[in-house]
Amino acid sequence: MPFRNSFFKSAFSVDNVIFGLQESKLKVLLIKRSEVPFINEWALPGDLVRTDENLRDAPKRILREITGLQDVYLEQVHTFGKVDRHPLGRVVTVGYYSLVNIDNVKPRASSIASKVKWFNVFDLEELPFDHFEILKKCIKRLQNSVREMPIGFELLPEKFTLSDVQELYEAVLHKQLDKRNFRKKFLSMGILVDVKEYQTGVAHRPAKLYKFETSKYEEFKAKGFNFEV
Amino acid sequence: MPFRNSFFKSAFSVDNVIFGLQESKLKVLLIKRSEVPFINEWALPGDLVRTDENLRDAPKRILREITGLQDVYLEQVHTFGKVDRHPLGRVVTVGYYSLVNIDNVKPRASSIASKVKWFNVFDLEELPFDHFEILKKCIKRLQNSVREMPIGFELLPEKFTLSDVQELYEAVLHKQLDKRNFRKKFLSMGILVDVKEYQTGVAHRPAKLYKFETSKYEEFKAKGFNFEV
DNA sequence: TTTATTTAGTGTATAACGTACGTTAAGTCA
């Protein structure tokens, strides 16, 4: 029962926007809250930061608890600190987003959530607390990030087609892209390696499979890039 | 005497990187600390957030206290929360930066600072706490921001020359820019108005003075832009 | 009054990049 008033001299928490990709749609993992306030409502997974815990370790702990994953992409986005943002007292919260490969996630109940479930990001219209605002900031940040560096591959399987990458970008940016221009621009970065394999079992011409060339990828991450699409 | 241990169940603070422009150099306003720890050292101005104070109001309060300014450009950058970042206990701090016109600032002593002084941003090499890291993040954010939207004019007087703007960009980005290309690109945005006046009292051909067209400026701010220089 | 000094202000040619767009190839399924 962490929501005693005594906690609220000046408590801080983290909230975690966990993005995934499924059926060419950008998804976010929400939890069904098992505590007041907003008990039984779908909300962002979050928790108070422990006094002996580095801030950045808090979202990692939450990720591990509800997805079983470690070492995923994690980025701090913004800190929300209106006096009245939490109905039970003063809680400043730090918003993070993560990118996970949805196939690796076995969503599971935990101390902070009775259920967890993937939702279409662009279908959501409201969330408890200021979680919708947090979500919007995280979407915007993710959209800016994919234009500036080759992140987002965390959302894909190890081997993927160029169409998978384009669908990823279309899902994140929430708009259609031109196929030839996308492929031209993306391949010219040189961060993909043709693994000389092809899709199987598809009812059409099979696509080439690619994987990342990690070294180039890190190089790009370090110096950034400009990928306007 | 705010640094009693009892504060450190989970205290949060803000630290403020206040940028200014002087003699074509990007400056940051530091305070001489009047309290332990690091008493008498130059550090970022910051303070604990009050329990009845919206997070964003804390850096505004600090700005007002040490510069007398209100309504200046203010942007949240990053939150720093390593367990051991503050030697006296657990303090999570939120880093903000502001842009101020240095001529309007009358730096003054206050409860949090015995002295305040402008320093060359790119000459600093270390600061107490993790303040140097906070400063670096704020510089990077400012540099990204001037490439994406026409901010930074807060650092200039009301009427200014195109060379002033270029010097501003050179100071922020810390590199030389091509004069003709800069002017061409900047003017083509259409956010400047020729006020039909000229510099006076300069020992060379006097430059045209400009001011901002606020409406266009807001339009750009809203939709963002791409100003690679 | 002339000359030196300083900064303002301007244009063009070339390369790089973004954009728009239609057809053939290689599989599966009925």
Add this chain to the structure above:
DNA sequence: TGACTTAACGTACGTTATACACTAAATAAA
């Protein structure tokens, strides 16, 4: 074998980025 589905590919055009050097207008000094 014909219908269907998605993969793969190239070009012409317009826009933007880049590199670069001289004349103009003021003051200061001789």
